[in-house]
Amino acid sequence: MRKRVFCIICASVALLLACLCLAGCASSDEGNRYLFVFLSVRMKGNGDGTITAYVKNEFDIGPAIQDIELTVYYSEEYSISPSSMEAVATESADVLKAFKEDSVTVDAREGYYCAVVTYPITGLDRTMQSETIHYDSTGTRI
Numbered sequence: 001m002r003k004r005v006f007c008i009i010c011a012s013v014a015l016l017l018a019c020l021c022l023a024g025c026a027s028s029d030e031g032n033r034y035l036f037v038f039l040s041v042r043m044k045g046n047g048d049g050t051i052t053a054y055v056k057n058e059f060d061i062g063p064a065i066q067d068i069e070l071t072v073y074y075s076e077e078y079s080i081s082p083s084s085m086e087a088v089a090t091e092s093a094d095v096l097k098a099f100k101e102d103s104v105t106v107d108a109r110e111g112y113y114c115a116v117v118t119y120p121i122t123g124l125d126r127t128m129q130s131e132t133i134h135y136d137s138t139g140t141r142i
Contacts, residue, residue, distance in 0.1 A: 036062070040056050053115035056100070088106050
């Protein structure tokens with residue numbers, strides 16, 4: 001049993017070291033700027049007439065993620081597609097380091113909101129979207 005646990009620990013450490021070594025070898029010229037990035041995007045009604053969208057770099061291996069754009073979308077009718085909603089606010093961050101977050105706040109009006117974060121990985125723009133949430137004009141979730 002002890003040998004098995006020791007082998008698992010050794011394999012985990014070896015994998016972690018390999019990831020860190022590969023991250024150090026990443027070349028921005030080749031578009032391989034990040035080995036691993038874990039972002040989250042969420043929304044929060046503040047109850048004071050505003051709604052805030054957040055993007056957080058939960059964890060990354062490699063350099064800090066760059067060129068992040070956080071956009072809040074609004075619609076009077078329910079939709080899960082931002083393309084059928086109106087962009088009401090955008091915030092850009094040049095750099096978003098691990099465990100840091102960026103946010104954008106909008107004035108609330110009754111309707112449906114979602115947040116979309118756009119970020120580059122290996123030369124391609126990736127997007128991640130929050131759920132669509134119904135808020136009233138005070139910024140309280142309905």
